[in-house]
Amino acid sequence: MPKEKLRLSGVRKAFGDVPVLNGIDLSVSEGEMVCLIGSSGSGKSTLLRCINLLEPIDNGKIIFNDEDISQPGLDPQPVRQRIGLVFQSFNLFPHMTAYENVILAPRRVFKRSGTELHSEIKALFERFGLAQRTQHYPDQLSGGQQQRVAIIRALAMEPQIMLFDEVTSALDPELIGEVLDVLRQLRMQGMTMILATHEIEFAREAADYVCMLDEGRIIEKATPDVIFSNPREERTKRFLASVLNKS
Amino acid sequence: MQARSDERQQYERRQQRKGFAIAAASSLAVVVALIYFVPKTPGWQKVRASFFNGEILLSTFPSLLKAFLLDIAIFMWSLPAIAIIGLLIALCRDQRSAVMFPLRIFGVLYTDIFRGVPVILTVFLIGFGIPGLGLPRPWNSPYIWGSLALILTYSAYVAEIIRGGINSIHDSQRAAGKSLGLSNTDTMRFIVLPQALRRVVPANMNMLVALQKDVALLSFIGPVELLRQAGVHKSLLANFTPYVGAALIFLAVTVPATRYADYLLARQHRERS
Numbered sequence A: 001m002p003k004e005k006l007r008l009s010g011v012r013k014a015f016g017d018v019p020v021l022n023g024i025d026l027s028v029s030e031g032e033m034v035c036l037i038g039s040s041g042s043g044k045s046t047l048l049r050c051i052n053l054l055e056p057i058d059n060g061k062i063i064f065n066d067e068d069i070s071q072p073g074l075d076p077q078p079v080r081q082r083i084g085l086v087f088q089s090f091n092l093f094p095h096m097t098a099y100e101n102v103i104l105a106p107r108r109v110f111k112r113s114g115t116e117l118h119s120e121i122k123a124l125f126e127r128f129g130l131a132q133r134t135q136h137y138p139d140q141l142s143g144g145q146q147q148r149v150a151i152i153r154a155l156a157m158e159p160q161i162m163l164f165d166e167v168t169s170a171l172d173p174e175l176i177g178e179v180l181d182v183l184r185q186l187r188m189q190g191m192t193m194i195l196a197t198h199e200i201e202f203a204r205e206a207a208d209y210v211c212m213l214d215e216g217r218i219i220e221k222a223t224p225d226v227i228f229s230n231p232r233e234e235r236t237k238r239f240l241a242s243v244l245n246k247s
Numbered sequence B: 001m002q003a004r005s006d007e008r009q010q011y012e013r014r015q016q017r018k019g020f021a022i023a024a025a026s027s028l029a030v031v032v033a034l035i036y037f038v039p040k041t042p043g044w045q046k047v048r049a050s051f052f053n054g055e056i057l058l059s060t061f062p063s064l065l066k067a068f069l070l071d072i073a074i075f076m077w078s079l080p081a082i083a084i085i086g087l088l089i090a091l092c093r094d095q096r097s098a099v100m101f102p103l104r105i106f107g108v109l110y111t112d113i114f115r116g117v118p119v120i121l122t123v124f125l126i127g128f129g130i131p132g133l134g135l136p137r138p139w140n141s142p143y144i145w146g147s148l149a150l151i152l153t154y155s156a157y158v159a160e161i162i163r164g165g166i167n168s169i170h171d172s173q174r175a176a177g178k179s180l181g182l183s184n185t186d187t188m189r190f191i192v193l194p195q196a197l198r199r200v201v202p203a204n205m206n207m208l209v210a211l212q213k214d215v216a217l218l219s220f221i222g223p224v225e226l227l228r229q230a231g232v233h234k235s236l237l238a239n240f241t242p243y244v245g246a247a248l249i250f251l252a253v254t255v256p257a258t259r260y261a262d263y264l265l266a267r268q269h270r271e272r273s
């Protein structure tokens, strides 16, 4: 029985009067990969940002490694160091090279020297096929390369769980594959991951569970086999039909 | 297809040449009119003698240039102080937490006050007021307090420019920094500020040009810089030509600097589009 890594119970979040998360319950075990699907505006990004403590939640609990990280007054910084987040729009720092993007946080947060970190970071770039791109600036890289740098940047903090927010949605179709390959690699190495995605094929192949979000609720949670071939909810059927028609 | 685009290019080139010819002709007409008509005005001889006296210009110009060195010196030592205080005030105004609220209020008051008062008034109030306290030398020097007046005023403007730069950096950059576990301070220092400061270079160049001119305001409280030196010559020679000389010296510095600022701004627009 793998250890429970993350548990959300009754998580609620509103922006002003607009409720965005309406009681989310979710449990993720060590080494699991959970995919979040759901139409635009259903609350996927907000959920990931709440787990990373970029947004405070209004109600409920987020338990990470048996620790309540949603309690008010808790210092978010040490928590964020252990939870990696990768954004749809990469959000690389445009004034830094790929290498500088990656080394900044470990150097500042862990106070480790550049020479000490050098070999680890080089190894990360090599592992994801970017050894030749360390000295490039983000605008000199393709979208796929930028997103891989963003993933390396998050991995350099050695997080215990990785959150991916539609990381292939901003990419040209021919560049999606290289980013999905990175996710496969991480999956094989046993990284715990939560992935908001529209890549149904990839979710079918790689996910342990798929959660269907609708109006801030998880209306259906099942293994990919079940949810993609035989969804229970009408809403899920309609959503899947619309996504599959597009591609 | 090819033939048509050639035709089009030729047409555009013709239009360009035509535009150039018209501009040249109209400029020439204006210059000729000035040269021809201005000397015919009744007061021209008098104006020419008292503003455009070549001999006086030549004889006073070296001492004007020397006085201008003082302008440059005041400019140079004010500059680092303006940069530092401007940055600090901008950071004060950017504070978001409740604890830092007083800093934020201070930043708002500071920028409101020093941008709201005419520079010359600040120069008078500080430049006459503080030495008036009867401080011992060198603390009664108008150089110090005049410079301080410029520093306080200009750092308020620079602070607002920097704050604009900070606000122009998309929130997703801060989010990326925070998501990595960086502190707010580090996020500001390594992620937001470097991008923001780069963005406001052209605006700050324009501030530098304005400062270079406003150094001349210190002439009202004592320092014999360019404007005051020109005034001295004017009184001795009963002739305004030294002022024209002073204007020429200012222009020699400010025109290239303004052009350069425009160039930076244009380049930035190109890069961002």
Ligand SMILES: Nc1ncnc2c1ncn2[C@@H]1O[C@H](COP(=O)(O)OP(=O)(O)O)[C@@H](O)[C@H]1O
Pocket (backbone or CB within 6 Å): A015, A020, A038, A039, A040, A041, A042, A043, A044, A045, A046, A047
């Ligand atoms: N910072 C915010 N302020 C106000 N409303 C927001 C904010 N972020 C997201 N929302 C709203 O929350 C809802 C869910 O958004 P989001 O989590 O981005 O959904 P998804 O990622 O599934 O497309 C949307 O209606 C969106 O407009």
Ligand SMILES: [Mg+2]
Pocket (backbone or CB within 6 Å): A044, A045, A046, A165, A166
């Ligand atoms: Mg989203």
